[in-house]
Amino acid sequence: xxxxxxAPPPAPDYAAAAQAQGAxxxxxxxxxxxxxxxxxxxxxxxxxxxxxxxTFDQAxxxxxxxxxxxxxxQQNEPIEYGSDxxxxxxxxxxxxxxxxxxxxxxxxxxxxxxxxxxIEQYLTPEAQKTLDAQQRVSLALAGLGEQGIGVARDVLGxxxxxxxxxxxxELGGYGKVAQGPDLMGMGQAGANVxxxxxxxxxxxxxxxxxxxxxxxxxxxxxxxxxxxxGRLDLNGLPQAPIGAxxxxxxxxxxxxxxxxxxxRAALETQLANQGLVRGGEAYNAAIQEAQQGENDLRTxxxxxxxxxxxxxxxxxxxxxxxxxxxxxxxxxxxxGANVQNQQLYNQAVQQNLQQGLSVQDAQNRASQQLFGQQLxxxxxxxxxxxxxxxxxxxxxxxxxxxxGQNQNAALQQQAAANQAQAQQFNQALQAGQFGxxxxxxxxxxxxxxxxxxxxxIGALMSGSQVQMPQFQGYTGANVxxxPVFGAAQAQGxxxxxxxxxxxxxxxAKMGGLYNLLGSAAGGAFGAGGMxxxxx
Numbered sequence: 234x235x236x237x238x239x240a241p242p243p244a245p246d247y248a249a250a251a252q253a254q255g256a257x258x259x260x261x262x263x264x265x266x267x268x269x270x271x272x273x274x275x276x277x278x279x280x281x282x283x284x285x286x287x288t289f290d291q292a293x294x295x296x297x298x299x300x301x302x303x304x305x306x307q308q309n310e311p312i313e314y315g316s317d318x319x320x321x322x323x324x325x326x327x328x329x330x331x332x333x334x335x336x337x338x339x340x341x342x343x344x345x346x347x348x349x350x351x352i353e354q355y356l357t358p359e360a361q362k363t364l365d366a367q368q369r370v371s372l373a374l375a376g377l378g379e380q381g382i383g384v385a386r387d388v389l390g391x392x393x394x395x396x397x398x399x400x401x402x403e404l405g406g407y408g409k410v411a412q413g414p415d416l417m418g419m420g421q422a423g424a425n426v427x428x429x430x431x432x433x434x435x436x437x438x439x440x441x442x443x444x445x446x447x448x449x450x451x452x453x454x455x456x457x458x459x460x461x462x463g464r465l466d467l468n469g470l471p472q473a474p475i476g477a478x479x480x481x482x483x484x485x486x487x488x489x490x491x492x493x494x495x496x497r498a499a500l501e502t503q504l505a506n507q508g509l510v511r512g513g514e515a516y517n518a519a520i521q522e523a524q525q526g527e528n529d530l531r532t533x534x535x536x537x538x539x540x541x542x543x544x545x546x547x548x549x550x551x552x553x554x555x556x557x558x559x560x561x562x563x564x565x566x567x568x569g570a571n572v573q574n575q576q577l578y579n580q581a582v583q584q585n586l587q588q589g590l591s592v593q594d595a596q597n598r599a600s601q602q603l604f605g606q607q608l609x610x611x612x613x614x615x616x617x618x619x620x621x622x623x624x625x626x627x628x629x630x631x632x633x634x635x636x637g638q639n640q641n642a643a644l645q646q647q648a649a650a651n652q653a654q655a656q657q658f659n660q661a662l663q664a665g666q667f668g669x670x671x672x673x674x675x676x677x678x679x680x681x682x683x684x685x686x687x688x689x690i691g692a693l694m695s696g697s698q699v700q701m702p703q704f705q706g707y708t709g710a711n712v713x714x715x716p717v718f719g720a721a722q723a724q725g726x727x728x729x730x731x732x733x734x735x736x737x738x739x740x741a742k743m744g745g746l747y748n749l750l751g752s753a754a755g756g757a758f759g760a761g762g763m764x765x766x767x768x
Contacts, residue, residue: 239735242728250721257717259348266350278356285347289338297336305333385686395679481545482538489534493527532680536673543669547662554655561651565644572640579633586626594619 263284270282356364500523501511509516601612 238739239732242725242732245721245725245728247718247721250718253721254716254718263348266348270350270352276357277360278354281353281355283351283353284349285344286349286351288343288345290341290343294336294338294341297341301333301335308333381686388686395676480538481541482535485534485538486531489530493530497523497527536676540673543666547666550662554658558655565648568644572637576637583630590619 266284272282273280355361500519504516504519505511509519597612597615601609
């Protein structure tokens with residue numbers, strides 16, 4: 234009577250959809266790997282990306298090739314097949330049993346791991362030759378470095394004990410400055426000139442005997458020379474490098490030590506950040522290298538500080554020496570002025586004596602005029618005595634002049650001795666400075682000899698490395714696979730909804746039909762229809 238109800242849709246095969254989805258994902262991943270990793274070619278070389286590992290069966294290929302060669306030889310070998318018309322046996326080719334095919338290498342090559350990428354980087358022939366040459370050079374340098382390590386081990390195994398002597402801080406060998414000459418010991422200028430006995434035969438008068446000894450004073454000849462400065466006061470000089478107080482060396486080290494401590498802390502922090510464990514070989518090597526650099530800096534600072542202290546000490550010593558020489562020159566100038574004053578005083582005494590003699594001479598002439606001619610002989614005798622007295626006065630003056638010349642000569646000798654002493658001191662000072670400079674040069678040479686093996690190893694190990702060409706890294710970008718499983722789910726959902734819609738339509742249709750039949754049946758029975766009573 235009615236239409237059949239709709240059949241339900243078949244259940245989706247989710248397992249098959251999941252398998253199909255997995256296959257689609259695998260195909261998408263393979264495609265992603267191939268399109269994301271191209272082959273690269275550069276002027277220095279290239280990079281190839283292949284998938285799968287090929288394995289060649291060399292033994293099977295050789296065996297198949299040997300069988301092929303044997304069969305081929307047998308196929309071409311002639312055999313006795315009959316005889317000719319003369320009855321002679323003849324050899325004919327073996328009948329062909331079919332064409333032989335030589336085995337190929339592809340038949341014995343199998344590919345595995347097709348989803349595994351194999352990256353091959355290669356160089357051009359020229360770049361490969363360069364790389365091989367650089368590797369040979371690096372290998373040779375490494376061998377030399379190993380030899381140098383033995384030398385450096387021997388050097389570092391010995392404690393650095395430079396052959397040094399003490400710095401010259403005191404000067405000697407130039408002696409003391411000689412004392413000034415004893416001018417008093419050279420004698421005094423004589424002033425005690427005795428007059429000759431004058432004849433006095435004439436009683437009428439008496440001739441004056443002349444000036445008495447000491448009447449006009451004595452010529453002074455004992456001028457005391459000043460005591461020259463023979464030693465320099467070194468108390469005012471800057472402090473030597475060894476001793477209490479701040480020196481140039483200590484000042485340099487006070488500025489250097491905080492910098493070294495900061496560098497040491499920064500190095501330890503850097504090593505810790507790099508993952509190096511304290512006490513490890515790499516950590517100890519880095520710390521040892523830093524300590525060597527610190528020792529070099531301390532040695533240079535010490536040498537520089539010693540040089541500055543020596544320069545300051547030499548400058549202060551030169552100033553003290555110049556001050557001493559200035560004082561000596563001032564003393565000598567004062568002594569010269571005193572000598573000149575003494576000479577003027579002696580000249581004044583001599584002039585007084587001459588004036589006295591002139592007065593006495595006038596008195597004698599007056600007396601002679603009174604006595605007249607009788608005193609002539611006596612006057613002659615007095616004149617003779619006077620002449621002898623004058624000669625002795627001249628001799629005494631020459632003696633005094635000789636004493637002054639002797640004093641001047643002694644003073645000049647003393648000045649020459651002082652100058653020679655100063656020259657000896659300068660020579661001793663220069664010799665000490667020269668020895669200190671030679672000592673510093675010797676220390677620098679010994680340090681250079683000690684560091685030479687280490688520098689050679691550093692030069693050998695710092696050779697240039699091979700610069701490989703840079704290529705694109707392997708990438709694994711994803712390519713979306715076809716949504717097979719989702720499509721299966723969507724198809725199942727669509728079939729289910731379609732089925733539900735069909736069932737709903739069928740139910741609605743059947744409900745309407747039932748209502749129509751019910752209405753028709755009610756009308757027939759209720760209105761005296763087929764089974765009802767008539768009027």
